[in-house]
Amino acid sequence: MEYILLAISCILINNILLAQFLGNCPFLGTSKKMETAVGMAMAVIFVLVLAGVFTWCVDTYLLKRFDLEFLRTLSFILVIASLVQFVEMFLKKSIPALYSGLGIFLPLITTNCAVMGACLINIKEEYDFMHTLVASFSYAAGFGLALILFAGIRERINLGRVPKPLADTSIGLVTAGMIALSFFAFKGMV
Numbered sequence: 001m002e003y004i005l006l007a008i009s010c011i012l013i014n015n016i017l018l019a020q021f022l023g024n025c026p027f028l029g030t031s032k033k034m035e036t037a038v039g040m041a042m043a044v045i046f047v048l049v050l051a052g053v054f055t056w057c058v059d060t061y062l063l064k065r066f067d068l069e070f071l072r073t074l075s076f077i078l079v080i081a082s083l084v085q086f087v088e089m090f091l092k093k094s095i096p097a098l099y100s101g102l103g104i105f106l107p108l109i110t111t112n113c114a115v116m117g118a119c120l121i122n123i124k125e126e127y128d129f130m131h132t133l134v135a136s137f138s139y140a141a142g143f144g145l146a147l148i149l150f151a152g153i154r155e156r157i158n159l160g161r162v163p164k165p166l167a168d169t170s171i172g173l174v175t176a177g178m179i180a181l182s183f184f185a186f187k188g189m190v
Contacts, residue, residue: 003134010138013187016114017146018180023114026105027147028172032158037151039098040105041144043091045137047083048115052136054079055119056129076119084109114143150179 016022023044030040055076063069088106091099099106109115118139122132153175162171 003130006131006134007138007141010135011142011145012183015142015146015183016118016139017143018176018183019187020117021180022117023112023143024176026108026112027143027150028169028176029108030102030105031147031151031154031172033101034148034151034155035098036101037147038144039091039095039102041140041147043087043102043106043109044112044115044143044147045140047080047087047109048118048140048143049133049136050083051076051080051115051119052122052132052139053129054083056122056127056132059123072120072123073116076116080109080115080119114139146179146183150176153179 010016014020017024017027026040026044030036058075058079059069059072063072063075084107087109088099091102091106118136121139122135125131125135127135150172154172157171157175166174
């Protein structure tokens with residue numbers, strides 16, 4: 001039951017994109033087409049789950065043990081960058097269309113503050129391994145949920161007539177704000 005509550009909290013109540021406002025660059029950049037949004041969501045899920053697990057292991061078994069916690073940010077960036085390189089090589093070989101569709105946003109997962117933020121939140125909350133695994137997956141699932149919802153809405157908006165001053169990014173930001181407000185309603189669940 002505790003893991004279910006943690007998952008609901010990370011996906012809906014403390015959504016990494018819409019409640020904590022981390023990772024907005026790929027959120028706005030890859031949400032114009034549903035295929036690209038789904039691909040980015042899957043890439044973030046893979047990277048964030050592995051990054052959460054590896055950074056927890058590095059922090060628990062290396063940094064804390066040898067009193068090197070001041071190297072946390074640097075070591076986490078190295079772990080995340082390595083994972084993103086792996087995903088990039090995999091997509092380039094296996095799914096070249098998705099690789100080209102994600103463009104510059106795929107390497108940006110390396111510096112995506114959602115991934116780094118989730119890893120740091122796991123450490124700050126002093127989660128054990130299973131809590132870290134559940135929280136990392138749930139933050140990534142929340143990221144994917146928000147991204148796919150936003151992509152669906154943006155595709156519908158592109159079919160309609162939008163006033164010129166609100167075209168493209170402007171209407172995207174207004175829409176993202178409205179989605180964030182709707183997720184804010186989940187705060188009452190706590």
